[in-house]
Amino acid sequence: MQNLLAEYHDKLSRNNYKLTSQRKDILTVLINNKEQHFSVEDLYNEVKKINPNVGLATIYRNLELFCRLNITHMLEFESDYKHYELISEDDHHHHLICMNCDKIIEFNDEDLIEFEDRLAKDYDFDMVKHYIKFYGYCNDCQNSDDKELK
Amino acid sequence: MQNLLAEYHDKLSRNNYKLTSQRKDILTVLINNKEQHFSVEDLYNEVKKINPNVGLATIYRNLELFCRLNITHMLEFESDYKHYELISEDDHHHHLICMNCDKIIEFNDEDLIEFEDRLAKDYDFDMVKHYIKFYGYCNDCQNSDDKELK
């Protein structure tokens, strides 16, 4: 955790950004909840627990910055607000989204690497990251009659 | 094209929605531009060419409906508005997105089916569709110095 914060501090410095106390607080919340993704509002509320004076605009401005620096990335789930989470290098981390109850199942998988390599070669594309969303019905909802779509 | 429109008409009827002239116009534009994805504004402008009296809210309301019925789906590209396009059954259709120039390269691939099948089994998830976005640098931008991130 100290490691990660130091690493992000470095990256900010290298790109001529300062590690303000607000940035430190935002990163701390993200680091302490690596497995979670936050809406801006939720993140704002968490950071306020550490620093009650932080402004919402600061959260927006810094998430934008962190995404630009590849410290965080944005997740978009249809019919919902944007969410953000830390990028972790060795994490192949994707989502199964239930079209009925909107449940989000997270999973990790290494098998896409091969596929990705071939793709990078075929399209001469320098691959940095990928986001994959699978839509369908979770096991709770597979027999439900609520689903539209007859 | 008649086929597709009739099919969508059926699906609307089966779910107790009417095929209004506005819905027909919207679907017609989408069908005639299957390979394109539209922002709401762009779609609005196209539909106005057919029916100048259509309202913007109608476009929003119907795209929401069409997505709910799995006639269209929403594409989200970071730092941009939402886009929409028709869903075509047999299309495995994904995007490579350049992080420098924002170029979007579309590609089709069948290789993910196997992966997807395993996943569906592992998580007892009834898979309907998947969207995959790869981020990186296109060949024009690979040697550019503009990229941040030192």
Add this chain to the structure above:
DNA sequence: TTGAATGCAAAGGATTTGCAAGCCC
């Protein structure tokens, strides 16, 4: 010290909503 970063509040802009009028089935 000094330009970058923040907080606040106001502005912006995409999307949604209320309601009377219109239209599909």
Add this chain to the structure above:
DNA sequence: GGGCTTGCAAATCCTTTGCATTCAA
């Protein structure tokens, strides 16, 4: 004819911006 749809315009709400103040380096 009846109720779903539409058009219009106003409202909503997430996000951005301007500006004076504060702060990291």
